[in-house]
Amino acid sequence: MKVGTRMARRGSNTLFFAGLLGLSLPVLFLIFFPLGRLVTAPTFEDLVHAIREADVQAALLRSLLTALGAALVSLVFGTPLAYLLSRRDFPGKKLVEGLIDLPIMIPHPVIGIAILGLATRDTVFGRILEWMGIQVMGTYAGIVAVLTFVGLPFFLNTAKAAFESVPERLEHVSMGLGAGSLSTFFRVTLPLSWRGIVLGMVMCTARAISEFGAVIVVAYHPMLAPVLIYERFTAYGLKYSQPVAVWLIVISVILFVAMRFLSRPVRQW
Numbered sequence: 108m109k110v111g112t113r114m115a116r117r118g119s120n121t122l123f124f125a126g127l128l129g130l131s132l133p134v135l136f137l138i139f140f141p142l143g144r145l146v147t148a149p150t151f152e153d154l155v156h157a158i159r160e161a162d163v164q165a166a167l168l169r170s171l172l173t174a175l176g177a178a179l180v181s182l183v184f185g186t187p188l189a190y191l192l193s194r195r196d197f198p199g200k201k202l203v204e205g206l207i208d209l210p211i212m213i214p215h216p217v218i219g220i221a222i223l224g225l226a227t228r229d230t231v232f233g234r235i236l237e238w239m240g241i242q243v244m245g246t247y248a249g250i251v252a253v254l255t256f257v258g259l260p261f262f263l264n265t266a267k268a269a270f271e272s273v274p275e276r277l278e279h280v281s282m283g284l285g286a287g288s289l290s291t292f293f294r295v296t297l298p299l300s301w302r303g304i305v306l307g308m309v310m311c312t313a314r315a316i317s318e319f320g321a322v323i324v325v326a327y328h329p330m331l332a333p334v335l336i337y338e339r340f341t342a343y344g345l346k347y348s349q350p351v352a353v354w355l356i357v358i359s360v361i362l363f364v365a366m367r368f369l370s371r372p373v374r375q376w
Contacts, residue, residue: 146353148349157350163354166330166331166351167332169330169332170332173247175312176254177251177311178309178312190267194275209260216320216323218256218321218324219324222253226249245325245329249326253318265310266300269303270296277296281295313359316362317355318333319337332351336348
């Protein structure tokens with residue numbers, strides 16, 4: 108009787124997981140086949156010719172450097188906020204957390220329009236930028252601003268989770284031994300959470316490097332890789348845009364491999 112019951116349960120589990128697999132296949136196909144077709148469409152000669160073009164090299168390099176710039180801005184200004192959210196409760200905290208996630212949901216051309224609207228001479232902030240000699244429209248500063256806007260939520264949420272994984276009792280022990288809050292942060296909390304913070308930077312970079320909608324509003328030039336892909340598609344069609352898109356995918360894959368590597372748990376001996 109027990110053997111029959113066990114076999115029935117095993118068969119039920121098999122059918123259940125087979126059903127899950129069947130329902131998952133459309134999603135996997137939706138991801139795999141368009142990207143697979145895109146990657147295999149250009150010939151090797153097309154890819155080599157594309158990467159040898161100065162415009163393609165410059166656009167890819169700009170995309171990578173500006174995305175890294177956005178990640179560095181997020182690190183400097185986002186780390187304090189992530190730590191504060193992980194350690195303190197205060198009135199309006201849920202509102203702040205909701206605002207942090209808002210850039211994920213806002214249509215990205217709206218982000219570009221909002222940033223340009225903030226930087227006009229009609230606003231106090233815009234006049235301050237003008238006094239400092241900083242322009243947003245068509246500049247690297249504007250590009251980094253919009254890339255930080257779209258990538259910051261990924262850094263903040265990942266860094267916050269990393270800080271939350273560090274037991275507060277370790278910080279209390281450090282401060283009980285005479286260390287100050289700043290010293291405890293740099294000697295205890297940061298070394299124990301660095302993997303999550305670096306992971307957040309990688310996620311921020313990966314998200315920023317693919318941004319198109321906000322960038323094209325703020326700065327068509329200097330041209331980033333997504334904008335170059337769009338320009339070549341509208342002007343020449345798929346044949347001339349696909350090789351550049353493949354190279355951008357290669358960079359994105361490298362970033363996500365690094366993300367997966369950093370997110371692996373450290374082996375405890």
